[in-house]
Amino acid sequence: MTEIEIKKFLKELKEYGIDNEIPNISETSAKFLQDLIAISWAKNVLEIGTANGYSTINLALACKKNSGKVVSIEFSANSHNQARKNIFQVWLSDYTELVNANALDYIPTFQDDFFDFIFIDWMKRRSMDFLDLSRPKLKKWGFVIIDDVIKFKDKMLSLYEYIEKKVIEYNILPLDSDDGVMMIVKRWKIEKIF
Numbered sequence: 001m002t003e004i005e006i007k008k009f010l011k012e013l014k015e016y017g018i019d020n021e022i023p024n025i026s027e028t029s030a031k032f033l034q035d036l037i038a039i040s041w042a043k044n045v046l047e048i049g050t051a052n053g054y055s056t057i058n059l060a061l062a063c064k065k066n067s068g069k070v071v072s073i074e075f076s077a078n079s080h081n082q083a084r085k086n087i088f089q090v091w092l093s094d095y096t097e098l099v100n101a102n103a104l105d106y107i108p109t110f111q112d113d114f115f116d117f118i119f120i121d122w123m124k125r126r127s128m129d130f131l132d133l134s135r136p137k138l139k140k141w142g143f144v145i146i147d148d149v150i151k152f153k154d155k156m157l158s159l160y161e162y163i164e165k166k167v168i169e170y171n172i173l174p175l176d177s178d179d180g181v182m183m184i185v186k187r188w189k190i191e192k193i194f
């Protein structure tokens, strides 16, 4: 399948998501994530919250160009199966590993210092737990992007408290008119912290 055909498929999948209330990322965020993977040469990407695979396809497209791969975790079997079907349809199965599991149980099974980039797009109230679990899995100078941090800030207060307490540096990027993402780069200081 050509990239133009995949883009057409993604447009239709996005419209399907809007019609069926699937909370897919915005097209602006999708473009931003792809650009980040391109400029950072990220190869090992982790996504939490696959849903029907809209964001995963975007991530996989960028990973393919770096000869990399995206691992995406989803705990709803129904969404996981839809994503598998959609990803197969655009011939990106070789660049994705879909995991049907609860991310809270699954993340600790990854090796430390492995991922170049982690994208968090799941239950907003648990963002803090996820960040805490995934921090050790990120390589030095790897980065985390957390979605919806403006629109759902009130559901993410524990996340904001956590990064303040741990003195983690971050940027908020208002990509959409009503929302944006948080970016955290894993710095290597004297101690092994963000």
Ligand SMILES: C[S@@+](CC[C@H](N)C(=O)[O-])C[C@H]1O[C@@H](n2cnc3c(N)ncnc32)[C@H](O)[C@@H]1O
Binding pocket: 023, 024, 025, 048, 049, 050, 051, 052, 053, 054, 055, 056, 073, 074, 075, 076, 079, 101, 102, 103, 104, 121, 122, 123
């Ligand atoms: C906002 S949607 C993801 C949208 C997707 N990233 C996209 O843009 O196409 C969040 C997804 O996270 C999944 N989820 C929620 N809690 C989870 C958990 N503990 N482990 C794995 N997946 C989870 C939900 O089932 C839901 O499909």
